[in-house]
Amino acid sequence: MGWLASLQKLDRRWIFALMGALVMIPLLFPIGLKLTVSRPVQMFVDAIDRIPDGSTVLMSCDYDPASRPELVPMTQTALRQLWDKGCKVVVTVLWPGGSGIVDQTLRGVAAEPPYRGKKYGSDWVNLGYKAGNESVMVLMGQGITGAFPADYTGHSTSDYQALPIMKNVRDYSSFPLLVNISAGYPGTKEWVQQVNSRFHLPMVSGCTAVSTPEYYPYLQSGQLRGLLGGMAGAAEYELARHEHRGPATRGMDAQSLAHVFVAFCIVLGNLAQRQRGGGGGA
Amino acid sequence: MKREIPLFLTAVIGIFMILSFFVPHQVVSVPADFLQQSAVILVAFGYVLGGANALKVNFDAVYKREPGWIYKLVLIGSLIATVAIGLAEGRNWQDETTRSMWIYNNLYAPMNATMFALLAFFIASAAFRAFRIRTLEAGLLATAALIVMLGRVPVGDYATRWLPWKWAQLSSLQQWIMDNPQNSAKRAILMGAAMGVMATGLRVILGIERSYLSGED
Numbered sequence: 001m002g003w004l005a006s007l008q009k010l011d012r013r014w015i016f017a018l019m020g021a022l023v024m025i026p027l028l029f030p031i032g033l034k035l036t037v038s039r040p041v042q043m044f045v046d047a048i049d050r051i052p053d054g055s056t057v058l059m060s061c062d063y064d065p066a067s068r069p070e071l072v073p074m075t076q077t078a079l080r081q082l083w084d085k086g087c088k089v090v091v092t093v094l095w096p097g098g099s100g101i102v103d104q105t106l107r108g109v110a111a112e113p114p115y116r117g118k119k120y121g122s123d124w125v126n127l128g129y130k131a132g133n134e135s136v137m138v139l140m141g142q143g144i145t146g147a148f149p150a151d152y153t154g155h156s157t158s159d160y161q162a163l164p165i166m167k168n169v170r171d172y173s174s175f176p177l178l179v180n181i182s183a184g185y186p187g188t189k190e191w192v193q194q195v196n197s198r199f200h201l202p203m204v205s206g207c208t209a210v211s212t213p214e215y216y217p218y219l220q221s222g223q224l225r226g227l228l229g230g231m232a233g234a235a236e237y238e239l240a241r242h243e244h245r246g247p248a249t250r251g252m253d254a255q256s257l258a259h260v261f262v263a264f265c266i267v268l269g270n271l272a273q274r275q276r277g278g279g280g281g282a
Numbered sequence: 283m284k285r286e287i288p289l290f291l292t293a294v295i296g297i298f299m300i301l302s303f304f305v306p307h308q309v310v311s312v313p314a315d316f317l318q319q320s321a322v323i324l325v326a327f328g329y330v331l332g333g334a335n336a337l338k339v340n341f342d343a344v345y346k347r348e349p350g351w352i353y354k355l356v357l358i359g360s361l362i363a364t365v366a367i368g369l370a371e372g373r374n375w376q377d378e379t380t381r382s383m384w385i386y387n388n389l390y391a392p393m394n395a396t397m398f399a400l401l402a403f404f405i406a407s408a409a410f411r412a413f414r415i416r417t418l419e420a421g422l423l424a425t426a427a428l429i430v431m432l433g434r435v436p437v438g439d440y441a442t443r444w445l446p447w448k449w450a451q452l453s454s455l456q457q458w459i460m461d462n463p464q465n466s467a468k469r470a471i472l473m474g475a476a477m478g479v480m481a482t483g484l485r486v487i488l489g490i491e492r493s494y495l496s497g498e499d
Contacts, residue, residue: 263432
């Protein structure tokens with residue numbers, strides 16, 4: 001078993017190369033591993049299904065391009081589910097680098113054949129980015145137009161000719177549900193603390209895999225009505241919505257192999273260490 | 283007076299904002315709204331201050347030819363160019379065909395995504411070199427990590443689907459870990475942190491904690 005001990009001296013570029021290959025190959029040649037829908041994801045789907053058809057929903061997309069593979073697919077699927085119910089969607093962004101990618105994502109879904117009839121200003125509006133984190137959340141509770149005087153394109157949110165959707169939007173009481181897609185701070189935790197607990201607005205969350213464990217207590221307490229965790233959550237959401245071979249589902253093959261490789265690295269690294277007789281490592 | 287006035291303002295505004303949480307009357311809510319709006323404006327000014335600070339720190343480093351000064355020069359050039367292009371394009375800088383959006387789509391977004399993607403490589407390397415199981419606690423942590431990591435992806439289902447007991451399959455085990463031990467620990471941390479925040483807030487309002495004034499306790 002001398003080879004195990006010699007692994008201790010393995011150049012880490014081999015590990016990088018293997019990881020690169022394990023991610024690239026399934027993206028180029030999909031395996032099509034079967035998924036099952038977990039309880040938090042089904043709760044997310046059900047929470048949106050339960051809101052009245054045609055209502056106006058608040059969607060806060062708090063992320064930037066770093067989280068694109070995890071959060072853009074769940075934004076797209078959530079928007080499709082809401083539009084399939086005839087809901088109108090008011091979108092906000094609390095991350096400075098996020099307004100561009102969020103606008104492109106919304107316009108991308110609006111350009112898909114089933115949703116080409118959806119009109120900007122009537123069926124959806126992007127209020128864009130506002131600095132201030134929790135202060136903005138609280139300010140929106142006093143009035144959405146006060147917190148966002150203009151939308152992403154520069155139209156006044158009080159101009160009901162350009163943005164008829166805003167006619168029925170006053171504060172949080174105008175929405176039956178908040179759909180939050182969050183990459184960290186400010187995000188789901190702050191929405192729960194500042195808005196859900198204070199203004200009693202029901203909410204669901206889609207978040208990055210690293211922040212998922214942090215939000216489980218809110219799911220169990222009922223403050224979150226559903227939770228999508230990372231790309232796995234996004235892929236399960238696509239499955240629950242019968243969106244076959246969506247971007248998150250395609251990414252799951254790569255993520256599966258990457259997880260197996262990291263697990264293999266932990267086991268192999270420890271075996272090599274034992275073979276060598278302790279020492280090293282953190 | 284140099285210290286008393288800020289302490290007095292902090293105490294009054296702190297108590298007032300706590301009051302606004304419980305009292306929806308106009309006497310409280312209108313000034314509270316004004317303070318919230320002021321906070322938003324202050325945060326916006328914070329970006330200007332942050333930009334100016336980044337320029338100052340990096341200009342100094344370039345001037346003194348500190349190690350890595352060439353990268354700081356790139357940072358200064360990028361910062362000035364991005365702001366200048368945005369200002370030149372005016373109100374419509376967010377239109378799809380503007381140079382600002384070209385910078386966003388072709389420079390900012392890919393670089394931002396690259397930084398996050400690099401984690402996969404470093405996590406694999408760290409897993410191999412640094413994750414050593416030397417104690418019972420480390421063993422439990424590693425076992426939980428392996429179950430959750432594999433149970434969260436379809437491979438875990440494939441590997442344990444043959445087991446006759448549903449609870450022993452990796453996906454069920456990882457869900458149990460997330461729902462119970464993980465959730466309990468996370469809730470305890472959240473409650474501890476919340477109490478810490480409340481205690482710190484009270485110390486600031488009561489003037490016991492004064493480090494925000496001039497760095498002294």
